[in-house]
Amino acid sequence: MPNTESAARAKPLVLDVDGTLLRTDLLFESFWAGLAKDPIGVIRATAAHLGDRARLKQELAQIADLRLDLMPVNAAVLEAAESAKAEGREVILASASDQDQVAQLAEHYGLSERYYASDGQTNLKGQAKAAALTRDFGPRGFDYAGNAAVDMQVWEHADTALVVGKVAVATTLPEGGHEVIRLPGGWTARKLLKALRPHQWVKNVLLLLPLIASHRFDLETLIPILLGIVAFSGAASSIYIINDLLDLEADRLHPTKNRRPFASGDVPIPVGMLAFVGLLALSLGIAAALNWGFFGVIVLYTLTSLAYSLKLKRMRWVDITTLASLYTIRVVAGAAAGQVDVSIFMLIFIFPVFIALGCVKRLTELTLAQGDERLPGRGYGRADRGDLLNVAGIGVFGALVIFFLYSVSDQGRVLYPDTWLMWLAMIPMAWWLIRMVMLGWYGKQDYDPIVFALKDKLGLGILMIILSLMFWAAGLWGHWFGG
Template sequence: MGAPKPLVIDVDGTLLRTDLALESVWAGLGRAPRATLGALARHLGRPGALRRAVTRIAPPRVDLLPLRAEIAERALAAREAGREVVLVSDADAELVGQLSDHYGFSGGIGADGPGGMTGEGRARALKAAFGLRGYDYAGDGAADRAAWKAADRAVVVGGRARIVEDLHAAGRRVEVVPGGWRWRDLARALRPHQWVKNVLLFLPVLAAHDFAWPTLLLALAGIVAFSAAASCIYIVNDLLDLEADRLHPTKCRRPFAAGTVPIRAGMAACGALGLGALGVGAALGPAFLGVLVLYMALSLAYSLKLKRLRWVDIATLAALYTIRVVAGAAATGVAASFLMLVFVFPVFLALGCVKRMTELALAETDDRLPGRGYGRGDRGDLLNVAWLGVVGALVVFFAYSFSAQAQALYPTRWMLWLAMVPIAAWLVRMVVLGYRGKQDYDPIVFALRDRAGLGLIFFALSFMFYGAGLWQRWFGF
């Protein structure tokens, strides 16, 4: 018997649950956005030069890339059995070689020329290296069809019926390995639980006690636009943070970091959500559209740079929440009180500090948080800023009780002062639990599940509604 035939494995979507070339692009955008955007502009239309330039700007860590377990086990078993295992990808050849070296395989074939390493070009390269029928090939899509037909045995990830039938008709021996991705994982990447933050668009309506149906529907349309925009930016943020998320104890399970959803699917969803958000925004008028664009631009700046700057990241988070209140006023035409806007900012400044304190309290080492500028030595300063936010919010709320709007809307003004008690208790509870690491990594998600905290918020709203006479109007007492 002759020597066993080499096992050639497609990297993108087969050995890895991700795309190596796109990993390079997003790693560059995350770590060196200016240089990467410059490379994209300079080498537009020259894919070979672009691959080389982007990979050298910020090469992704090959040890963190998510593997497809079934193919990885097959490859390692083939290596142990003495078979030649070769990786092939349309990504930069040097990066493919690094991946091959990391796992101890025989070598890697990447895209050196402008034509790339796909379709017929890949089949020609493999036939030149191993001969017709001189190798077994594992791939995952239609682009691998030519390489499969030139191979002796075909391993098909995902098992698309038409591809399998075509290979059987061509006389290939076919083995199917489970693959693909699920829509519910993409839905999870949109973080729909975070949409609850957009109820802040109702705040101007609530503060003005304008509960007419047309006003509520306009606010709801604004929430839809902001939810789509937020999910668009969440996808961008996750793609920029792939390496940092893979180093995080819980974020490593996010769909793009874990490879359960392809990067291309995320990019397509991101584009659709962004266009949908802008379309709804345009329908709500130029004022709302301007606020929405500001929100998306600031969110993108946060994802690209600002979240890595100490203190600036927390201030930016607070500003993004405040923008939601402005958007609610722009969507409905209800005037937003200046003091109401000022009140929201220190509340979310405190919650931003809570988020970072929680991450530091739950960190397993004393190293700085991946992708952030904070270490455990910053917990004291974060706590102090959080207390400043709590005090500032309460002072502004107290000042609001003396405003002309408050006097007009709340005949029983002392109920506003009484409402400050549960508000203060809720804020203090959030800060203390965050400092002790007793929260979820996201304080908003924690707040929605915290029964004691929800009870405090209910009491605060009840006192305010009673002071405004709303309970009496709605329920007759």
């Protein structure tokens, strides 16, 4: 009489890849990695083969050349695979992903040399996968791990069903006599919110600068600017998503960024893509409702940010100039939203400030880097720290000179009659700027200097001193409090 337990153990364990063994999808991984490497090639391949998934996967896999060893893995599924191997069972990958990628994964994790995958002609998904497995192992001749409703077509032909995450249709499997093993998987809205980087929204207080500089402290000006901040926050978050999707490999090589939701697999890439579309639509809708000038600024910011994510951030010095421009655009956006005239002196002043802070951002990254090689996805290495410090110093000096020239200009004298107080404000201003540069040099601040500045208590105190002196020079304290 046959040993049924031995027969059960002899059954191979078949693993789906996307969303099952891996906490990501190789088609979308290939698309975004390819877009960062060869955007024209990816767009052409997608347009030509969008209706032919097998061919599209093959084309994108050749363009992307993924680091499959860096892909986030479902620990519970990998543990089940290791347990099956320890029992002497064959562990086989069966995936709709391209065959070259699946073969590499099988080799990397020490799984069976036999695998099932899309080959450029057949998209091995659903019924096609079920037919291939049933042909080779027979009905109920294998156990299968999957994570999606389409896997139901395979589970129906398997013996034991390993269900990753919450799959509603899988609740009917016990009725068909299948043993069901539940494994953790899926994503949460909280993780998606983290991907939007809400802590970065504080940078959009820069939209208030034109209101403060022009002394337009009225609700008619403030409310549109606050709506503009909401629109800019949506646009910025949409770009953060795109930036993270283009930077998946670089983030996985980073000591802290490897925990970001898309890099770690906590949030599926398609969810991020839908969130991008929704946030951008919300942002443009608010912008159009405010005025077309602000709408144009939002479009300019979005296009510049996309160019930065796709190419410019990998170009030495160009990336810092672009970062400074993106910060400056926020100030222009505040003026457009509130329909406030922005001084050319203000724009000329803040640009070198943001150049200095852009250098601080790179200095911080290089100081905290664990090796001397170039930063992943960037054009800088440890050897560039001295040059970055010099450029930051030039930015600080240039900002102070421009501030002085503004204080003695006709416009400056009208808005700030007590010029000597403007000169006095330059002392804490220089202190704040130099302190920010040195904190970056020693790696003692956040990777984003603007976010750090808005959480830094001493720095905020210095900024309040500067602002108070400028209000005093403008005569606002006396106007407000009757002094």
